[in-house]
Amino acid sequence: xxxxxxxxxxxxxxxxxxxxxxxxxxxxxxxxxxxxxxxxxxxxxxxxxxxxxxxxxxxxxxxxxxxxxxxxxxxxxxxxxxxxxxxxxxxxxxxxxxxxxxxxxxxxxxxxxxxxxxxxxxxxxxxxxxxxxxxxxxxxxxxxxxxxxxxxxxxxxxxxxxxxxxxxxxxxxxxxxxxxxxxxxxxxxxxxxxxxxxxxxxxxxxxxxxxxxxxxxxxxxxxxxxxxxxxx
Numbered sequence: 732x733x734x735x736x737x738x739x740x741x742x743x744x745x746x747x748x749x750x751x752x753x754x755x756x757x758x759x760x761x762x763x764x765x766x767x768x769x770x771x772x773x774x775x776x777x778x779x780x781x782x783x784x785x786x787x788x789x790x791x792x793x794x795x796x797x798x799x800x801x802x803x804x805x806x807x808x809x810x811x812x813x814x815x816x817x818x819x820x821x822x823x824x825x826x827x828x829x830x831x832x833x834x835x836x837x838x839x840x841x842x843x844x845x846x847x848x849x850x851x852x853x854x855x856x857x858x859x860x861x862x863x864x865x866x867x868x869x870x871x872x873x874x875x876x877x878x879x880x881x882x883x884x885x886x887x888x889x890x891x892x893x894x895x896x897x898x899x900x901x902x903x904x905x906x907x908x909x910x911x912x913x914x915x916x917x918x919x920x921x922x923x924x925x926x927x928x929x930x931x932x933x934x935x936x937x938x939x940x941x942x943x944x945x946x947x948x949x950x951x952x953x954x955x956x957x958x959x960x961x962x963x
Contacts, residue, residue: 752789828921829926840876843914863898
C-alpha cells in the first residue's frame, strides 16, 4: 500500500478485506495458505485490529478458515459449494438466455460482440486473468440486457468457490478456444432469436465445469476439500 491506513478506522478494515479477498479469489493466495495477522498488518500498513476484522468477514464467506490453536488459513475449495453454484448458474443463465432470444437490446448485442473481440485478444496474449474477467462480463451483459442485474448479484454471492476453480482451470489449460466459440455461438443465437439453440449452448457451456473440476482435483488435490470432509 502507498500510505499507512492504521488511522482510518473502518475504512482500513474494508481495504484489508477487499485486498485479501481479491488475492484469494485470484489465487495469488492459494487454497491452504497460512495467513498471519502480523504479516497482513505490515503489508497493508494497518494495525492488527482491522486485519482481525477482515479475517472474520472472510471466514463468514468461507474464504478463510480459523482453526483454534493452529491459525488462519485460506479455505480449501469446497467441491460441494462449487457444484451448488454451478447448478444455480445453469438454471438462471439458461432462463436468461431464453429471454435474450425473445428480445435483446441492440446495444447489449454490440457489447457482446465487443467482448468477443477482446476475448480473442486475451487468448492471443495467453492472459488467463483477463479472459476470466471477460467471461464474467459476457455473462453479466446477458443479465443486464434482460433487466436482471439483481439476479446476477445473487449469483455472485454464490460464486466464490466456483470462481476459484474456474481461474485455476484457465491457468492450468491454455486451450481456451472452445470457450470463445461457445460464447460466439451464443451471441449469434441471440441475434437470430434461436431460443432452443441458445439454451443448449448455455447448458453445455456451464456443464464443462463438472469434468474440469474432476481433473483439477486430481492435479491439485491439496487445493480442494477432501470428499470425506465434504460429506460430513
